Amino acid sequence: MKTQKLSTLAKTIRSKNAGVDLITFDIIFTERAVYERVKRAQVLTRETVCRLYGIAPERIADFVEFDPGNAIKFTIYRLRPSGSPGDPDIFGAQQYAPLLDVDVPME
Amino acid sequence: MRSLRIICPNGHLGFAPTREESFRLGVAAKPDCIAADSGSDDVGPIPLGSDTSTSPLGWQTHDLELMLLASRELGVPMIIGSSGDTGANSRVDLYVRIIRDLAAKHGLPRFRLGYFYSEIGKEDLRRRMRGGETVAGLEGHRTLTESELDATERIVAMAGVHPFIDLLRKGADVIIGGRSSDSCVFAAPAIHHGFPENQAYYLGKVLECASFCAEPYGGKETVLGEITADAVEVTAMHPDQRCTVASVAGHAMYERSNPFFEHVAGGTLDMSECRYEQVAAKTTRITGAKFVPAAEFRVKLEGAGKIGERYVGMVGIRDPYTIAHVDAVTGWARDKVRERFGQEKEGGYELYYTVYGRDGIMGELEPMRDRPAHELCILVQGVAPTAAMAEEVCMIGTRQMFYARLPEVKGSAGSVAFALDEVLRASPAYRWTVNHTLRCDDPLELFPTHMTTAGV
Numbered sequence: 419m420k421t422q423k424l425s426t427l428a429k430t431i432r433s434k435n436a437g438v439d440l441i442t443f444d445i446i447f448t449e450r451a452v453y454e455r456v457k458r459a460q461v462l463t464r465e466t467v468c469r470l471y472g473i474a475p476e477r478i479a480d481f482v483e484f485d486p487g488n489a490i491k492f493t494i495y496r497l498r499p500s501g502s503p504g505d506p507d508i509f510g511a512q513q514y515a516p517l518l519d520v521d522v523p524m525e
Numbered sequence: 526m527r528s529l530r531i532i533c534p535n536g537h538l539g540f541a542p543t544r545e546e547s548f549r550l551g552v553a554a555k556p557d558c559i560a561a562d563s564g565s566d567d568v569g570p571i572p573l574g575s576d577t578s579t580s581p582l583g584w585q586t587h588d589l590e591l592m593l594l595a596s597r598e599l600g601v602p603m604i605i606g607s608s609g610d611t612g613a614n615s616r617v618d619l620y621v622r623i624i625r626d627l628a629a630k631h632g633l634p635r636f637r638l639g640y641f642y643s644e645i646g647k648e649d650l651r652r653r654m655r656g657g658e659t660v661a662g663l664e665g666h667r668t669l670t671e672s673e674l675d676a677t678e679r680i681v682a683m684a685g686v687h688p689f690i691d692l693l694r695k696g697a698d699v700i701i702g703g704r705s706s707d708s709c710v711f712a713a714p715a716i717h718h719g720f721p722e723n724q725a726y727y728l729g730k731v732l733e734c735a736s737f738c739a740e741p742y743g744g745k746e747t748v749l750g751e752i753t754a755d756a757v758e759v760t761a762m763h764p765d766q767r768c769t770v771a772s773v774a775g776h777a778m779y780e781r782s783n784p785f786f787e788h789v790a791g792g793t794l795d796m797s798e799c800r801y802e803q804v805a806a807k808t809t810r811i812t813g814a815k816f817v818p819a820a821e822f823r824v825k826l827e828g829a830g831k832i833g834e835r836y837v838g839m840v841g842i843r844d845p846y847t848i849a850h851v852d853a854v855t856g857w858a859r860d861k862v863r864e865r866f867g868q869e870k871e872g873g874y875e876l877y878y879t880v881y882g883r884d885g886i887m888g889e890l891e892p893m894r895d896r897p898a899h900e901l902c903i904l905v906q907g908v909a910p911t912a913a914m915a916e917e918v919c920m921i922g923t924r925q926m927f928y929a930r931l932p933e934v935k936g937s938a939g940s941v942a943f944a945l946d947e948v949l950r951a952s953p954a955y956r957w958t959v960n961h962t963l964r965c966d967d968p969l970e971l972f973p974t975h976m977t978t979a980g981v
Binding site for chain 1: 892
């Protein structure tokens with residue numbers, strides 16, 4: 419099956435703190451049709467995110483398909499609050515990279 | 526009044542300077558109010574714990590000066606929330622002092638300067654806990670215990686619209702706020718002028734991060750929000766930025782776990798039925814927001830506690846065999862710290878290794894940690910009750926990597942490379958201890974307001 423990388427389909431792929439205990443991820447599309455296609459493909463779900471990041475389902479605090487923004491959004495719990503010693507990403511801003519290479523099947 | 530217009534020049538005043546061109550355009554549009562929040566818990570627990578700002582005084586003063594001069598020239602209120610990054614009492618006092626000094630420097634005609642504090646004392650909170658109040662944990666935090674309270678240095682409460690409205694009613698021309706929900710900095714003047722809460726809280730939500738609700742991406746630019754009885758319109762002031770349906774709807778997601786709900790003291794903004802409409806090239810109109818008052822008035826608390834003094838060290842590794850066995854290298858050094866001070870934590874110290882080139886940025890979330898790069902950089906952090914001990918922990922934990930014994934390594938003259946053969950003192954280590962909510966009888970009880978004057 420031919421596939422495309424998520425990074426070629428999405429306008430924005432980002433991560434950021436949502437308070438001190440959570441990191442939230444946004445995948446935003448310019449075109450409605452592309453957003454709908456990625457949703458249909460089921461490549462971004464609670465299950466695929468757990469596999470990609472190697473985390474248990476309980477680590478996912480929220481998973482939302484946000485139609486008004488053509489966006490898929492999920493949020494994970496940190497193991498320790500942001501800024502604790504040893505935390506290498508106080509703002510949670512560089513946690514999205516594995517999403518760039520997610521394969522989306524061509525329809 | 527049929528509508529109220531507010532400009533926001535900066536989503537976190539002081540953290541990086543306001544861009545002046547779009548601010549001037551915003552002021553030229555003659556808004557009814559100029560407002561910004563100056564805080565964020567993104568900066569980590571150190572500023573709150575150590576009672577400092579992470580923003581430089583020069584940048585804070587620059588932005589306050591721009592806003593104060595424009596607000597006095599237009600004769601409209603200036604409102605600041607979460608003074609000095611944390612909204613602690615010392616930060617409110619700092620901003621009040623800056624405003625007074627600026628007023629004197631520019632010989633501004635006398636005006637009313639209102640301010641409020643947000644700190645809650647540890648003993649006050651302890652009394653409430655012993656009196657039966659549950660300090661409920663947010664986002665996975667357990668209910669607050671007295672031992673966590675003991676470990677806490679300083680606590681701020683997150684104000685809603687209430688102290689701002691109180692000061693506006695008393696005639697404040699400039700308001701300097703303690704820790705506040707950023708949306709409430711903007712919602713307060715709208716509610717004060719009689720606009721419905723549904724629209725007022727949405728106005729705050731969309732303005733709080735300034736140009737982050739506009740495109741193309743570019744922070745620290747001014748945006749203008751206009752509220753009427755049934756809608757909010759938001760307009761980018763920078764000549765090259767626009768507020769579009771996509772940029773405004775997209776902003777609802779920013780920095781929050783759920784894009785449909787925003788919780789503040791006193792209720793929740795429900796954005797699930799919001800409709801977005803492009804009404805002009807740079808302007809989007811939003812209708813359908815709903816504010817749902819809370820059954821119980823609960824205020825969010827933020828607290829930080831000190832762990833200890835901290836030193837950092839840094840080493841590099843190039844040998845591929847050593848890279849493949851980097852955990853044995855750090856393990857060796859950890860053992861040497863253990864021989865000197867005992868087990869981590871029990872021995873009163875903490876030791877952290879961050880392995881850049883392998884999983885330094887993502888840690889346990891890194892899917893590629895089994896494919897390290899051809900060279901690694903390891904950041905070492907030693908934390909202990911005294912600076913001398915932290916230095917020794919970090920020094921042993923760094924230098925002993927040089928002596929790590931790997932069975933088949935070819936290089937036997939040193940296992941790591943030093944760019945600096947020393948360890949450096951860093952800021953003390955703090956942690957977030959309080960991320961909780963507390964019930965209050967009176968929306969103002971944690972936020973005492975004060976009024977003074979400034980100018981000549």
